[in-house]
Amino acid sequence: MAIPRFWREIRQRYKGIGSTCNACGKMYFPPRDICPECRRESFHNMEEQELEGRGEIVTYTKVHEPHPEFKDLSPYIMTIVEMEEGVRLTGHIVDVDFEDVERGMEVEASMRKLGEESEEGLIYYGYKFWPIDTHRPE
Amino acid sequence: MQCMLNIEIRSMEVDDLRDVAIIGIGETQIGELWDKSLRELGIEAGLKALKDAGMRGDEVEKMYIGNMSAGKLINQEHIAPLIADYAGLSEVPSTRIESGGASGGMALAEGYKSVASGMDDFVVVGGAEKMTDVGEQEAKDILSSTADQEWETVFGATFDSLYAMMARYHMDEYGTTKDQLAEVAVKNHENAAKNPNAQYPRETSKDFVKSAPMVSDPLGMFDCAPISDGAAAVALCPVEKAESFQTEPVEIASIGQGGDNLAVHERDDIGTMEATKRASEKAYKREDIGPKDIDFAEVHDNYTITEIMAIEDLGFFDKGEGGPATEKGKTKLNSDISINTSGGLKAKGRPVGATGINQAVEATLQLREEAGDRQVENAEYGLIHNIGGTGASAIVHILRRWS
Numbered sequence: 001m002a003i004p005r006f007w008r009e010i011r012q013r014y015k016g017i018g019s020t021c022n023a024c025g026k027m028y029f030p031p032r033d034i035c036p037e038c039r040r041e042s043f044h045n046m047e048e049q050e051l052e053g054r055g056e057i058v059t060y061t062k063v064h065e066p067h068p069e070f071k072d073l074s075p076y077i078m079t080i081v082e083m084e085e086g087v088r089l090t091g092h093i094v095d096v097d098f099e100d101v102e103r104g105m106e107v108e109a110s111m112r113k114l115g116e117e118s119e120e121g122l123i124y125y126g127y128k129f130w131p132i133d134t135h136r137p138e
Numbered sequence: 139m140q141c142m143l144n145i146e147i148r149s150m151e152v153d154d155l156r157d158v159a160i161i162g163i164g165e166t167q168i169g170e171l172w173d174k175s176l177r178e179l180g181i182e183a184g185l186k187a188l189k190d191a192g193m194r195g196d197e198v199e200k201m202y203i204g205n206m207s208a209g210k211l212i213n214q215e216h217i218a219p220l221i222a223d224y225a226g227l228s229e230v231p232s233t234r235i236e237s238g239g240a241s242g243g244m245a246l247a248e249g250y251k252s253v254a255s256g257m258d259d260f261v262v263v264g265g266a267e268k269m270t271d272v273g274e275q276e277a278k279d280i281l282s283s284t285a286d287q288e289w290e291t292v293f294g295a296t297f298d299s300l301y302a303m304m305a306r307y308h309m310d311e312y313g314t315t316k317d318q319l320a321e322v323a324v325k326n327h328e329n330a331a332k333n334p335n336a337q338y339p340r341e342t343s344k345d346f347v348k349s350a351p352m353v354s355d356p357l358g359m360f361d362c363a364p365i366s367d368g369a370a371a372v373a374l375c376p377v378e379k380a381e382s383f384q385t386e387p388v389e390i391a392s393i394g395q396g397g398d399n400l401a402v403h404e405r406d407d408i409g410t411m412e413a414t415k416r417a418s419e420k421a422y423k424r425e426d427i428g429p430k431d432i433d434f435a436e437v438h439d440n441y442t443i444t445e446i447m448a449i450e451d452l453g454f455f456d457k458g459e460g461g462p463a464t465e466k467g468k469t470k471l472n473s474d475i476s477i478n479t480s481g482g483l484k485a486k487g488r489p490v491g492a493t494g495i496n497q498a499v500e501a502t503l504q505l506r507e508e509a510g511d512r513q514v515e516n517a518e519y520g521l522i523h524n525i526g527g528t529g530a531s532a533i534v535h536i537l538r539r540w541s
Contacts, residue, residue, distance in 0.1 A: 001292060009288060030289055059310070059408055061302035062355040063294070068279060070294040078299045078354075080403045088403035091293045098355070103310050114293065126293055 003122055013126045014111055016051035018087055029087040053109040054132070055083035062098045069115045081107055081129055093129040106132040155254040159380035159387035159540060162191025162373035163499045168487030169337040171367040176212055176268035179369035180221035183495075184264050187371035192383045195225070198373075199258040201232035204245030204265035205491035208234075210280045212271050221264065238284035239440060241265065242494025243524030243533035246372065250390050250535070253374050265492030266369035277365045281490070284527030286401040298362060298441075300402050300528045302354035305443035308409035309356065311458075314446060316356055318461030320347040322442035323360050323484055325470055330481025332512040337366050337487030361442040363482075368489035370496045377540070386506045391519070391538035392427075394420030400530045413532035414451040414523065421521070421534040422453070429453030432536070433517035434476035434504055436497035438525040439484045448523055449477060452534070476514045479504060494524035494533065505539040 009030070011017055018029030022045045023038040029051060035042035058080045066074035079093045079101070093107060107129040114124040164186025166179050174182075180203065188195055203218040214220065218232035235245040242265030249263035269277045282297040290300065308314045324344055330336035342360065350358035373383075380387035396416030399405055405412065422428050429452060437452065439445035446460035454475050455463045463469060469477035480486045480500035483493055501520035503509045514520075518539050525532045 001287070005288070006292070058403075059303040059307040061299050061306055061357075062352070063296060063299045063302075064352045064354060065278070065296065065298060067282070067291060067294050067296050068275065073294075076294060078293075078295055078303065080303055080408065090290045090295050090401065090403045103307075124292070 001124075006122070006124060016053060016109065016127060017048055018051060018085070019046040020049045021045065022047055027085045027087050029083070029089065049085070051083050051085055051087070051109070055081040055089070055107060055109070057093070057101065057103055057105040057107060058082050058088060059103065060093065060101050077101060079129060081109070089127065091127055091129055093131070096131050108132050156256055157377035158250050158253045158374055158390045159377045159384070160372050160390065160498065160502050160537070161375055161380050161384035161387050162187040162189070162193065163371070163502045164190055165335055165370035165496055165499045166368050167335050168366050168368035168489060168496070170270045172270060174367065176208060176214070176217065176266055177220060177224050179268065179367060180217075180264055180266040181225050183266065183369035183371040184221065184225050184262060187262060187373045191373040193260070193373060195227060197260040198227055198230050198262050200252055200261045201227070201230055202245040202248045202261070202263045203232065203234045204242035204263070204494055205234050205267060206236060206238055206241045207280050207283070207490070208268070210283070211277070212268050217266070221266065236491070237531045238526030239438065239490050240494060240524040240526035240531050240533050241491035242370070242496070243522070243535070244494070244531070246494055246498055246535060247393055247395060247533055249372075249374050250393055253376055259375055259379060261374045262371060263374065263495060264369060264371040265489070265495035267489035267491045268367050269365045269489065270367050274365055290401050290403070296354065297528070298354040298357060301441040301443060302357045303402065304408055304447065305356050305441070308443060308447065311409050312461070313458065314461035316348060317344060318446065318465045319356070319361055319442040320344045321464045322439065322445045323347045325464065326439060326478050326482040326484040329471060329479050329512055330485030332510065333481050333486055336481045336485055337364055338481070338485045357441055357443065363440045363484050363488040366487035366489045368487055368492050368496070370492050370499050372495060372498050372502070380540070387540045388502045388505045389538045389540050390535055392421045392425035392536040394418060394424065394534045396420070396532045398530050400527070402528050409447065410457065411447050411451050411525065411529040411532065413529050414448055414525065414534070417532040417534040418452045418521070418523070421536050425536055427519065427536070432475060432519050432521045434479055434501075434514045435521040435523060436478055436480060436482065436500050437523045438493070439478055439482040440488060442484070444525070445477065445482065452521065452523060471512055472515055479509065479512045479514060494522070497522035497524060498535065498537070501537045505537055
């Protein structure tokens with residue numbers, strides 16, 4: 001991904017910043033400028049909110065044919081996690097056996113390296129998930 | 139919370155529109171066609187459609203081409219005028235339509251609107267994709283680019299993995315099994331074996347499908363549609379002018395389009411494609427029919443799970459019953475409802491942006507009773523269903539035998 005394209009969303013990706021609609025209280029991640037429920041009432045009425053970082057697994061898969069930038073990690077486990085705030089995120093889950101992953105499993109997000117352009121190039125960071133029971137990231 | 143603005147958007151009444159007929163169809167072989175370029179494929183399909191319609195070519199007033207990613211796959215944008223030019227129709231206005239895997243279906247919708255509105259009488263709609271000029275991995279990455287690049291793929295999601303997560307969700311939520319997924323592939327290969335244009339015209343077995351290497355658990359290699367080259371085209375005109383060209387025109391009886399969130403994780407029920415539901419509900423309503431009136435359907439089976447979700451979301455079976463219905467053979471040729479008689483994307487092949495037009499070609503063959511060994515008996519209505527990406531866009535057309 002081009003550097004400016006990644007850089008533009010660093011704040012949201014690194015800190016888990018979404019937005020909450022002041023009209024209905026629903027949170028969105030990534031942040032939205034318009035609440036799809038309230039539309040006009042939400043214009044200029046969306047407030048930044050940081051995710052606490054805890055949630056549970058909604059669905060998951062073990063990826064055997066990887067995304068080219070994640071070849072070294074193959075096979076890896078992808079998951080969709082519903083955060084306590086109600087929003088859902090797509091990301092890796094690590095430090096767990098695939099056989100132990102299940103819907104409803106409680107997980108915690110932490111910022112980790114996603115990849116790098118080259119040895120001297122840009123390093124991409126973003127959130128990954130850990131099962132709360134087995135390992136709590138610092 | 140209720141939206142303050144309660145705007146009633148008036149949809150055009152059926153009476154305001156002209157009835158539209160498909161008077162010509164054409165398609166190429168689907169497969170890894172290393173000796174053919176996108177240009178050649180597009181022209182071959184288009185000329186076949188014109189010939190089938192008994193047209194000379196100078197009647198054509200407009201062209202739409204469904205194509206997902208020529209820019210990335212062959213480094214050629216602006217392909218609509220390119221195909222028009224080499225079809226000898228350089229003066230004809232031609233436009234490429236892109237909506238991921240639904241590009242072909244959306245192009246057909248544009249052609250339909252163009253004729254139905256009275257703006258044009260004769261429109262050719264094509265779909266073409268050349269995927270094997272890049273390596274298989276690159277082609278798959280390009281397919282992944284229809285997902286959310288900034289919030290799905292950057293975190294390691296592939297196109298396969300997003301559908302795999304839908305499959306897992308569907309299994310957890312509705313009890314769908316890997317055997318049931320495999321039965322989709324078995325059935326579609328059985329149909330493809332009767333289709334000379336199919337990429338994989340041969341039968342397979344449940345055990346063989348299940349023993350394939352994993353791509354993204356629970357989806358194995360034979361749960362996934364292939365990478366393909368191919369093109370298809372249809373010629374449209376108002377029904378009242380159709381009979382001077384085609385003795386057996388087929389009417390586009392209805393049309394409906396639906397949308398949904400781009401990212402899979404944004405959807406409440408990951409095992410349901412709301413865009414498909416929205417599109418089909420609109421299409422049924424316009425024609426004042428229901429799913430029970432449909433005799434056969436070509437549904438978007440880029441993965442086996444996608445067909446199971448589609449036959450539920452199109453209303454043919456209750457939610458959660460798609461897997462069991464498939465396993466009981468209810469979707470086989472000439473059973474309760476014949477699904478993917480062509481072999482579908484799974485076995486007929488997946489030239490992405492052409493798939494919607496391939497579906498229209500198959501439905502037309504069926505309604506003209508020209509489908510040979512895979513003919514659906516006494517069919518009046520056929521539905522075709524094309525989706526973009528992981529289901530953020532969907533288009534449904536209902537075709538009717540003209541009598």
